[in-house]
Amino acid sequence: MTATTTTLPAARPGTWARFGRNQLAVAGGLILAAVALLAIAAPLLPLPDPNATDLPNRLAPVFSAGHLLGADHLGRDMLSRIVWGTRVSLAVGLIAAVTAAVIGSTIGIVAGFCGRWVDGVLMRAIDMLMAFPYLLLALAIVAALGPGLLNALFAISIVNIPFFARAVRGVTVGLKRRDYVAAARLSGQGNLTILTGEILPNLLPVIVITFSTTLGWMILETAGLSFLGLGAQPPQADLGSMLGEGRSLLLVAPHIALIPGLVILLVVIGINLVGDGIRDLVDPRLASGGLVRPGPATAVACDAIRQQAGNPAAPDAILSVRNLRTHFLLNEERYKAVDDVSFDLRPGECLGIVGESGSGKSVTALSLLGLVPTPPGVIVGGSIRYRGQELLGLPLPKLQELRGNRIAFIFQDPLGTLNPLMTVGEQIVETITRHQGVTHAEALTHAIGLMDRVRIPNARDRASAYPHELSGGQRQRIGIAMALANDPDIIIADEPTTALDVTIQAEVLKLLQDLRRERDTALLFITHDFGVVSELCDRVMVMYAGRIVETGTTAEVLRDPRHPYTRRLMACVPVLGQPERALDAIPGLPPAVNHLPPGCHFADRCDRVIDRCRIGSIPLEDLGPGRSSRCIRAFEP
Amino acid sequence: MTHALLEAADLHKSFGGDGWFTKRQPVHAVRGVSIAVRPSETLGIVGESGSGKSTLARMLVGLETPDSGTIRMEGHAVAKRRSLDFHRQVQFVFQDASSALNPRKTIRRILEDPLNHLLGLTRSRRRERVEELMALVHLRPEFLDRYPHEFSGGQAQRIGIARALAAKPRLIVLDEPVSALDVSIQAQILLLLKKLQQEFGLAYVFISHDLAVVETLCDRVAVMRNGEIVEQAPRTTLFSQPRHPYTKTLLASVPGGLADTATA
Structure with missing residues (x-):
C-alpha cells in the first residue's frame, strides 16, 4: 500500500562537461x-619599468x-x-x-x-x-x-x-x-x-x-x-x-x-x-536543443525498411502496423519510446490506445506519418502499411501527399497547433487547396460547410476569426474540421479532449462518434481515460513503457482485464457513482525507457510477480480472436 | 453550533480594468461566494476552467486580496495582510507541483523554510522534522539534498504536500493537486491525502474539475460557474439528487461507461 518511490531520472551531463564540448x-x-x-x-x-624612457632606443623595432x-x-x-x-x-x-x-x-x-x-x-x-x-x-x-x-x-x-x-x-x-x-x-x-x-x-x-x-x-x-x-x-x-x-x-x-x-x-x-x-x-x-531544427520527416534507419512483417496484415485492414520501433537517441542514451508495436485498423473502426505519459502512445501515433522530430527520434524497425503501401522509407513528397489528406491528425492542444496569425477559415482553406485542385472561393465555401458540420455557430462569421478569439472547445472543433477537410480514411486523434472541460469534451466526443458513423472513417484514438475509451472505442490496446501489454475489444478488456497493469490502472481511477470503491494505487513509477528491466517491464510494480517474470522477453500471448496480453500468467484466474 | 474553521462570506474579486489610457472591462472572477469549512472535513469545489475556483482558493489562503467580503478563522475576522499565525493554520498545495518548487533550492531548504519562518525551530529540530515530513509523504530521506528538477510530477507533489504539512496546519487548500498527474500517480496522492487527513484531523478545501475525484474524497461539494456557487450540498445529496441544471449537465457529461462495466 505504501508507495515509496525509488527511482530518480539519471542526471544530465555536468555543466563543465557541456562547456568543454x-x-x-x-x-x-x-x-x-x-x-x-x-x-x-x-x-x-622580469620586466623593465614600463615608464623608464630610453631615448637612444626610441622606436626600436620588434625583436631588437x-x-x-x-x-x-x-x-x-x-x-x-x-x-x-x-x-x-x-x-x-x-x-x-x-x-x-x-x-x-x-x-x-x-x-x-x-x-x-x-x-x-x-x-x-x-x-x-x-x-x-x-x-x-x-x-x-x-x-x-x-x-x-x-x-x-x-x-x-x-x-x-x-x-x-x-x-x-x-x-x-x-x-x-x-x-x-x-x-x-x-x-x-x-x-x-x-x-x-x-x-x-x-x-x-x-x-x-x-x-x-x-x-x-x-x-x-x-x-x-x-x-x-x-x-x-x-x-x-x-x-x-x-x-x-x-x-x-x-x-x-x-x-x-x-x-x-x-x-x-x-x-x-x-x-x-x-x-x-x-x-x-x-x-x-x-x-534543450532549441537550436536544432527537426527535419520534415522522422529518420528511418535503413535496415528498418527491409525488415519484413512477421504475421501478415489482416486483409480488410486499411492500416497495418508491424513491429514498429521508434527510439530516441539523446546524450548517448537510447530511449526505447516505442518497441515492437503491431496493430491493424479497419475502415470505420475506432481503436483506442490507452496509456500513461511516457508509455509511447503518442510516439506510436506520430511515427505513422513520420511526425516524430529527428533528431532525436529514429524509426529503427518495423513496417507501416496503408492500403498495402509501405509508408516507412516513403519519399517526403509522397508522405506529405498523405498527411492531412488520406490520414489526418487531431492534436491535444489546438491553440498550439493553429497558426495565431491566420484566421481559422484560411487555415482550413489551406488544408483543402494543398490537396484538392479547387479555387480559393470554392475552398472557402467548403471550409464554412465543414465549420457548420462541427457545429460552430455563425460559421461564415467565425471563419474570419483568429484562434485566440475562439474558446477552447471551438478551437478543437476547428482542429476537427481541418482533419475532415479532405475526407480522410483515417483520423488519428491524440488526446483531443484532455485539455477541454468535461461538458465540452462530451460534445466533442459525440461529434467524433457521429462523423465516424456518417463517413466510415477509421479512428485511432489516444487517451489515458478509460471512461472516454468505453464511450467511443470498439477495440482498445493498452501500452506500458513502450510496449503493448494488452489488446481486445473494449467491452472485454474493461470487463475482464488480462494484464495486471490494465487491471490495476482501472482500479486506481475513481469512478463517478462509486465513491465507496476503494482506490488501489499502483506503487512506484514506470521504468525509464532508457533503462528497461529484463523480462516484464511492469514486474517491479506488479502484485502477481513471480521469478519467471524477470527473465527473457515476455511475448504478447494470444488469448483468442483479437485478444492478447503480455503476461505469462494471463491464463491464470 | 461551533464555529466553522474557516468561513468566507460574500467574496468578490475582479481583475483588470485599470489601464492608464484605456478603460477595459474588468473580469469579475469571483462574485459573492460564501463557503464554510468545518474542522476535519473536506469541502470540494468543482467547476470548469474560468469558473473562478482557483481565484477563490488563492483568496482563502491569502495569495489574493478580495475586493470585498470577509474571511473568518474560527469566528475571528482575518486581516487583509495575513498573520504568520494564519499561515501556520492554513496552507496551500499548488496544481503544478514542479513550478511551485524553487529550482535552485534543495528539497531540504524548501521544507525548512516554513519550519524556520513560521515555527522558528532550531537547526537541529528542523533537521529532525524535515526527515519526519519526508517519511509522512513516503519519500526517502536521501532525496533531501537533491534539486526539484530531479523529481517526477508525483514526487514533486509529495514534496509540495510535505511543505504544506510542515507547520502542522489545520486546513490545507488544494488547487487541482492531481490534475497534472498520471492516473496511477493520482491514486497514490489521493490515498496519501486521505491517510494524512485521518492521521492529523486535517480539513481540506479540494479544488478540482474532476467530479469522480471529488466524489471519492469530499464530504461536501460546492459547484462553481462564472464566479458563483450554483449549488452546495453534502456529497451524497449532490451526486444522487443534483438540483441545479448546471450540476446535472456536469454529471451527465462525464464519460462513464466504466461505471456499469467495472466489477473491480
Missing part, C-alpha cells in the same frame, strides 16, 4: 586565461636587443608596457562591469519586484539614461568630472547600468509571479528573504549572461576613452592610450599601434567566445 568557448577561455595570467603576474615578471617587442617613441619597452597596460585595461573594464552589474541589477530587481510607481520612476530614469548615445554620455561625464582613469571607470559603469537594469527587471517581473514565490510567502517569508532567497538565485543566469556579453564591450569603451586622451593619463600605459600614442606613428613604426590593437582584439574575442559559451549553457531555451 563547445570548442570555440574553450579556445576563448584559453586565450582569456593566458592574457589574464600575464596581467596578474606582471609585478613578478633588450626590447623583444620593440620600444615606443620615448624608448619605453613595449613588452613591459603591453603587459602593464593590459593589466590596467582589464582591471578597469572588470571593475566597471562589476559596478554596472551590481547597481544595474539592484535597480532592475527593485523595479521588477515592487512594480507600480517604483517601477515607473526607476525605469523611466533608466530610459533617460539610454536616450543619450552612450559615447556622448560617457564623454559628457568625463568632461564634467575631468579626465583620468577613475572617472573613465565611473562613466563606463553609468553608461552600462541600463543594460543590466532592463534585462534583470524583465526577468524579475516574470519570476515574482512564479508559484514558488507564492509558496515562499505562505511559508512566512518576508519580501527581503524572498528577494534574496527565491528571486536572486534564479536571476543569476541572466546577470551572468549580461555580464559576459557586455564585459568585452566595456573593455573596448575603456580603451576608447583612453584613446581620446580622457582615460589613462601619461605616462601610465593602458591599451587605449598606447593605441592613441601609436596612431601618429602608424607609418614610421606600425608595431606601436599594432601590438596593443592585437591585444585588444584577442581579449575581446576571448571574452565574447566565453560569453557565448556561458549563454548557451545557462539559457534554458538553448539548453
